[in-house]
Amino acid sequence: MTTVILVAAAIGLLLWSRSRDRGKTRESLDIAKRHLVGIGPTIAAILALIGLVLALIPQQYIQSLLGGANTFLSTVSAAAIGTITILPAFVAFPLSASLVERGAHVVAVAAFITTLTMVGFATLPIEIRYFGRRFAFLRNGASFVAALVIALGMGVLL
């Protein structure tokens, strides 16, 4: 649904731009094209690599780690697993729910969701291309800590 809105917004604004100034519209499309050619293959390669890694890691292994008796330990390992892999939110939520059903702690699942979406070893090369090494490492490192803080807060509240 939001994808439809996003695509519609891009097309709508492009048409608006064209009605106002053809030259600027051409310039925009040129920039977008160079952008896609420049980074597209890298992103495609990384997505293929993630697909392979996910196929190699058995789901039972993730479940056994997150359902451990020690809440703190399973929270940290949940955050760590989320760091390596990356999943779209529409897969992450059902997966998390099935983990909770099988006995994973809510705090661990919260950490898992945060690092799963916000921290990514896999997407690091893309981030470095856009913002440089230092930015990418700092942001991912800080996000990992933030995930633990968020999980901790939720553990106190829930």
Added chain:
Amino acid sequence: MIDIIRKRKLLCVTLFAYGVVLILDRGIFLAAVDNMWMFVREMIEIFPAVIVLAALITVWVPPHVIMQYFGASSGMRGKLMSVLVGSVSAGPIYAAFPVTQSLLRKGASLSNVITIISAWAVVKVPMLIVEVKFLGIDFAAARYLFTVPAIIGMSMLISSRMKREDVIAAGVHAEGVDAVVEELLAALPGANCGGCGYSGCAAFAAGLRHGNEEPQKCALANEEVERQLRAILERYEVPSA
């Protein structure tokens, strides 16, 4: 051939890995292809729209507008705007990079850019219904309650340890436009008089950027313009990685 391999190292490694897995275990190979297709489909749906939006921002939106809403002096309102922009957006985290990069170059503060990226990744308003359905309203509410302040705090912390100009300079300019040359060009009189010996202001700006020229070579620049050009060059003096 060797040149292609060097340029597309990652793609070649990935293809090789897929080949090895195909030989060793067909089941895993097919599962991997399934996963890949899921991700690639998401990318095909979202990424072109995102880079078109980023390009339109680059071309149409004047820097003072971005500065007003997302700049260093936008304050609390800027932070909330950043959370809002990130959280209503669709797509995985890498889709946030093109848009935030063009906002950063147009004058958004580093901390607001990090807030947008983080909110884009983890505060998913479009996914709220799914989250509530699977994990319950208590879980979703508590997660939002802690995540938003955590993101804002983290962004301020990171931005206090880095310079905005360094981040801009470190980014590869995927669309082939040098942000520094653009800034220099904007500061020049723009008469394209050729008094500096170059064909026009854009060529002169590129010369300045690469250290081949001095600001006073511009025939029409007064002291104020020269001072501005020097200030821009000084800010970006760090060699880009």
